[in-house]
Amino acid sequence: MRVGIIGLGLIGGSMALDLRKRGFADEVIGVEADAVNAALAVRLGLVDRLAGYEECLSQSDVVVLAVPSGVAEKMLPDILDRIAAGSGENDCRKIVTDVCSVKERLAGCVQGHPLRGRYVAAHPMAGTECSGPSAAVYGLFDGHACIICDGESSSEDAVSTVSELFSSLGMRLLHMAAADHDVHAAYVSHISHVTSFALALTVLDKEKDEKHIFDLASGGFSSTVRLAKSSPDMWTPVLAMNRDNVLEVMDTYMSKMRMFRDAVASGDNDAVHELIARANIIRRIIK
Amino acid sequence: MRVGIIGLGLIGGSMALDLRKRGFADEVIGVEADAVNAALAVRLGLVDRLAGYEECLSQSDVVVLAVPSGVAEKMLPDILDRIAAGSGENDCRKIVTDVCSVKERLAGCVQGHPLRGRYVAAHPMAGTECSGPSAAVYGLFDGHACIICDGESSSEDAVSTVSELFSSLGMRLLHMAAADHDVHAAYVSHISHVTSFALALTVLDKEKDEKHIFDLASGGFSSTVRLAKSSPDMWTPVLAMNRDNVLEVMDTYMSKMRMFRDAVASGDNDAVHELIARANIIRRIIK
Numbered sequence: 001m002r003v004g005i006i007g008l009g010l011i012g013g014s015m016a017l018d019l020r021k022r023g024f025a026d027e028v029i030g031v032e033a034d035a036v037n038a039a040l041a042v043r044l045g046l047v048d049r050l051a052g053y054e055e056c057l058s059q060s061d062v063v064v065l066a067v068p069s070g071v072a073e074k075m076l077p078d079i080l081d082r083i084a085a086g087s088g089e090n091d092c093r094k095i096v097t098d099v100c101s102v103k104e105r106l107a108g109c110v111q112g113h114p115l116r117g118r119y120v121a122a123h124p125m126a127g128t129e130c131s132g133p134s135a136a137v138y139g140l141f142d143g144h145a146c147i148i149c150d151g152e153s154s155s156e157d158a159v160s161t162v163s164e165l166f167s168s169l170g171m172r173l174l175h176m177a178a179a180d181h182d183v184h185a186a187y188v189s190h191i192s193h194v195t196s197f198a199l200a201l202t203v204l205d206k207e208k209d210e211k212h213i214f215d216l217a218s219g220g221f222s223s224t225v226r227l228a229k230s231s232p233d234m235w236t237p238v239l240a241m242n243r244d245n246v247l248e249v250m251d252t253y254m255s256k257m258r259m260f261r262d263a264v265a266s267g268d269n270d271a272v273h274e275l276i277a278r279a280n281i282i283r284r285i286i287k
Numbered sequence: 288m289r290v291g292i293i294g295l296g297l298i299g300g301s302m303a304l305d306l307r308k309r310g311f312a313d314e315v316i317g318v319e320a321d322a323v324n325a326a327l328a329v330r331l332g333l334v335d336r337l338a339g340y341e342e343c344l345s346q347s348d349v350v351v352l353a354v355p356s357g358v359a360e361k362m363l364p365d366i367l368d369r370i371a372a373g374s375g376e377n378d379c380r381k382i383v384t385d386v387c388s389v390k391e392r393l394a395g396c397v398q399g400h401p402l403r404g405r406y407v408a409a410h411p412m413a414g415t416e417c418s419g420p421s422a423a424v425y426g427l428f429d430g431h432a433c434i435i436c437d438g439e440s441s442s443e444d445a446v447s448t449v450s451e452l453f454s455s456l457g458m459r460l461l462h463m464a465a466a467d468h469d470v471h472a473a474y475v476s477h478i479s480h481v482t483s484f485a486l487a488l489t490v491l492d493k494e495k496d497e498k499h500i501f502d503l504a505s506g507g508f509s510s511t512v513r514l515a516k517s518s519p520d521m522w523t524p525v526l527a528m529n530r531d532n533v534l535e536v537m538d539t540y541m542s543k544m545r546m547f548r549d550a551v552a553s554g555d556n557d558a559v560h561e562l563i564a565r566a567n568i569i570r571r572i573i574k
Contacts, residue, residue, distance in 0.1 A: 125503055125505045126505055126506075127505070127506075127507065128506075129507070144505055144506075145502055145503060145505070147503065174502055174503075180497075181503075183497065184497065184499075184500050184502075184503045185503060187489070187490050187493050187497075187500055188490060188500060188501065188503045188504040188505075188508045189503065189504075189505065189507060189508060191486065191489065191490075192486065192507050192508050192510075192511040192512070193507070194544070194547055195482050195485075195486055195511060195544075196511055196566070197543075197547065197562060197563055197566040198482075198540055198543040198544045198547060198566075199478065199479065199482055199540065200566040200567075200568070200569040201543045201562065201565060201566050202474070202478065202536060202539050202540045202543050203474050203475060203478075203569075204565070204566070204568055204569060205539065206474050206536075206539075210467075210470065210471065210474075212471075213471050213474055213475060214475065214572045215432060215461055215471075216412055216432060216434065216461075216468075216471045216472060216475050216476065217475040217476075217572065217573070218412045218413060218414070218431055218432070218475075218476065219413075219414075219415075220414065220416070220476060220479050220480070220513075220514050221475045221476060221479050221573075222573045222574075223479075223510045223511070223513050223514070224479040224482060224483055224510070224511055224513075224514060225479070225569055225573060226507075226510050226511070226573065227507050227510070227511060228566040228567065228569045229567060229569060229570050229573075230563070230567075231563075231567075232559075232560045232561075232563035232564045232567065233560075235559075235563055236556050236559045236560045236563060237556075239551050239559055240551070240554065240556055240559070243551055243552070243554070246551055247548065247551060247552055249489065249493075250544065250547070250548050250551070251548075252489050252492065252493070253485055253486065253489045253544075254541065254544055254545075254548070256484075256485040256488045256489050257481070257482075257485045257537065257540070257541055257544070258541075260481055260484065260485060260537070261534065261537050261538075261541070264526050264527070264530055264533055264534060264537070265530070265534055267527065267530070269523050269524070269527055272519075272522075272523045272526055272527070273519045273520075273523045274519075275484060275488065276484055276517070276518075276519035276522055276523060277519045278488060278491070279483070279484040279485075279487040279488050279491070279515040280487075280515065280516060280517075280518075280519065281487070281491055282487035282490075282491065282512055282515045282516060283516050285501045285504065286504070286508075286509045286512060286513065286516075287509075
C-alpha cells in the first residue's frame with residue numbers, strides 16, 4: 001500500500017512515521033507546501049520521498065489530507081475532482097481521508113460529489129500543543145480514539161481500508177455522524193483550547209505590571225495553560241468552521257464562570273463548595 | 288529537631304515523609320482531627336506517632352499548620368496563645384509555620400500578637416489534585432518555589448529555621464509581602480482551579496444529553512480539567528479568603544473570554560488569530 005500524506009506537521013508527520021514502522025504502508029509519499037518544513041521532513045526521515053501535489057494524488061492508493069481545517073476545506077473538493085479526472089468516476093479505487101477537528105463543514109463541501117464514496121471523514125483524537133515536522137513522534141496515536149464520521153456516505157471498501165489504517169496506529173475506532181462529532185469536539189477539545197488561550201492572555205497581561213508573577217507558577221498552572229501554546233494557523237479555522245457549537249459551549253462555560261463569580265462575590269461559601277463538589281465528578285472520567 | 292504537623296493530608300503528610308527522610312526532623316509528631324485519616328496516616332507510616340493538639344504544641348520545636356485555610360485562620364491565634372501560656376512570651380523558642388495558599392488574611396489574624404515573631408508565613412507552591420493522607424508522596428516539593436511572606440514580622444531565628452525546613456524539602460525560597468503573594472497566587476494558581484471547575488461543570492452538564500461525550504476526550508482535555516478534581520474543603524476557603532484578588536482575575540479572565548467569543552461570533556478570523564498568537568507567548572514561560 002502506498003500512502004500519500006499532504007501536510008507533514010505534527011499529525012501528518014507522526015502518521016508517516018508509524019504507518020511505515022507498523023507495516024500498513026510500503027511507501028509514504030509526502031507533500032509539503034512550505035519549503036523549510038519539506039526539507040525538515042526529509043532530514044527527519046518522516047517520509048520515503050517528497051512529491052508534488054498531483055504526483056502524490058496519481059501515485060497513492062490512500063491520500064491522507066493533514067493540513068489545517070481551513071486549507072482542507074479548499075483542497076478536498078479539488079482532490080476528488082483530480083482523482084475523478086485521472087482514474088474515471090466508476091472504477092476509481094483510490095481512497096481519501098483527512099484528520100481535521102471539524103467534520104460537518106468539511107464533509108459538506110464534497111456532498112453530492114461523484115466520488116464522495118471514496119472519501120472517509122476521520123478525526124484521530126490525538127496531538128500535542130506542538131506543531132510542525134519537528135513535533136512528529138512515533139506512537140502519538142496509541143490508545144486514543146479515532147472518529148469515523150458519516151461512514152454510510154463512504155464506500156464500504158474505503159471505510160474498511162481507512163479503519164485498518166487508523167487501527168494500525170493503535171487507535172480505537174468510533175463511528176458518529178459528522179454533526180454529532182462537532183458538538184462533542186466543541187465540548188471536550190475546542191473549549192479547552194479557548195479557556196487555555198484566555199488564561200494565558202490573562203496572566204501575560206498581569207505580567208506587564210508584575211514581572212515576577214511566573215515565579216509562583218507550579219504544575220497546576222502549567223497543566224491548565226499548556227494548550228495555549230497551540231498553533232493559531234490550526235486553531236483559527238477550527239473555531240471558525242465549528243462556530244455555532246463553539247459559541248454554544250463558550251456561552252455555557254461563561255455562565256458557569258459567572259455562577260462561581262457570583263458565589264465568591266457574595267461570600268456564599270456553601271454555593272462555592274457545592275459547585276466544586278459537583279465539578280469533582282469529573283474524577284469519574286479522567287484518571 | 289522535633290516537628291509537629293497539624294493536618295496529615297497531601298501537604299502535611301508529604302512534608303512528614305521528607306522531613307524525616309532528609310534528616311531535618313529527628314521525630315515527626317502528627318495531629319489529625321479526622322479519626323479515619325489519623326489511622327490511615329499511621330498505617331502509611333507518615334509520622335512517628337500521633338499526638339493530641341496540646342501535646343503536639345508542648346512537645347514540638349517547630350509546628351507546621353497544614354490544615355485548610357479556613358481552619359488555619361481559626362487555629363493560628365489559638366496556637367500562639369497556647370504557646371505563650373506554656374513557655375512565656377519572652378523566652379519562647381518554639382516556631383510556628385503554615386502552608387496555606389492565602390497569606391494576607393492569615394497573617395492578619397495574628398498581627399500584634401505578642402508571639403507574632405515566632406510565626407513564619409509560608410506557602411510551599413506544590414501539590415497535586417489529590418488530597419488526604421493517601422495522596423502523600425516523597426519528593427512532592429522538589430524544585431518548586433516556597434514563598435516566605437512578611438519575613439520582617441518574624442524573628443530572625445524563626446525565619447532561618449523555617450527556611451532550612453523548606454530548603455531541606457528541595458524548595459527554592461522566595462520572599463514577598465503577603466499582599467503581593469495573594470495577588471500572584473490568584474493569577475497563577477487560584478484562577479486555574481476556577482477555570483477547571485467551570486470546564487468540568489460545562490462538560491458534565493452536556494453529558495446528561497450526550498452520554499458518550501467523554502469518548503472523545505483526549506490528553507488536552509484531561510490536562511486542562513485536571514485541577515477540577517481538587518478538594519472543595521480546601522478550595523472554598525481559599526477563594527473566600529482571597530476574594531478581592533480572585534474576583535479581579537476572574538473579571539479579567541472573563542473579559543478575555545468575551546473577546547474570543549466576539550471575534551468567533553463575528554467571523555473575524557484575523558482577530559482570533561491575533562489572540563491565539565498573543566496567547567502563544569506563554570511558550571516563553573512554560574516548557
